[in-house]
Amino acid sequence: MANSMATLSRRLYRSLLSNPTISQASMSFCTNNITSPEDSDFDELESPIEPKASDPVSRFSGEERVMEERPLENGLDSGIFKAILVGQVGQLPLQKKLKSGRTVTLFSVGTGGIRNNRRPLINEDPREYASRSAVQWHRVSVYPERLADLVLKNVEPGTVIYLEGNLETKIFTDPVTGLVRRIREVAIRRNGRVVFLGKAGDMQQPSSAELRGVGYY
Template identity: 30%
Template sequence: MAGSVNKVTLIGNLGKDPEVRTTQSGMKIVNLAVATSETWNDKTSGERQERTEWHRVVIMNDRLADVAERFLKKGSKVYLEGKLQTRKWTDQSGQEKYTTEVMLGRIGAELVLLDRANASGGGDDMPRGNARAAGGYGGGQAAPRSGGWDAGKSGADLDDEIPF
């Protein structure tokens, strides 16, 4: 095997508004609390069960941080791609602690806003899609949200000449 893979994909909802900090060098760092849930029917009782898992997400990518700061809020539904990263820190009592987070860095990170309700509610500056940092350039771009082959069209706009 030539290498290994560290990739995390999440679809979930923000549990609180993004926390935005700026470093002394001017870089924005955004912290998110993202909840993912799974549901199932309990075999013994037949009752519907649900388990929610909370994920710490750290954005250290200027473009993604800008999108998160401007457009995300508590309850927003997002699609994220990043990598797991564990960091060691010391608490106030001097004990070493470890925290594992999903890191959206400069390369290979993606943030897609999945809330359609926000896109129709206001200004034209709301991105209808994703901001991405991929490849080796660490760039990032805003892309239109793909809502299906007929996104944004009413039935009257469809071509009547289609032979099927």
């Protein structure tokens, strides 16, 4: 497996070097739009600005296109931070009102993917522990209002759902302990997708401790 991945990466690297157009196009991942944490947390992603027809660079021509040098955001490439999930909804969606006055719809999605490498205790049955830890919960936040209304009307516990969103980290102060916490969530914004795949059997409801783990209060 490792050898095949190494061979694939070498082929991809050689193809990028042999094709200058592709290597130049990869620069579009960089951005010079430095946004504040408040805007990136709660505001929807802005739609891309369409180039003007009068712009000589944007118009198609036989000449080689000039790529603009853009500074990196905080010295780093913006990269790709997209998440794709297919799982079952564990709780009815709920809405929260942000300080900006906008609302966000929250719910949890359960998937597999847990690997238990912990040594079992003396009086612990490994099979029982594995069955209790078979599901991991993901916090999902829906920001567009129309999509949030659709989620509120159709999502219920046990619904099989397909999600595409941004993998984001929220930093906040715990209202109970006062400690600063980080929560990873799948943020469904304008570029996200929600597809309802069907209604499965009854799914075990998450406990209050599990819900606190995905940021429910």
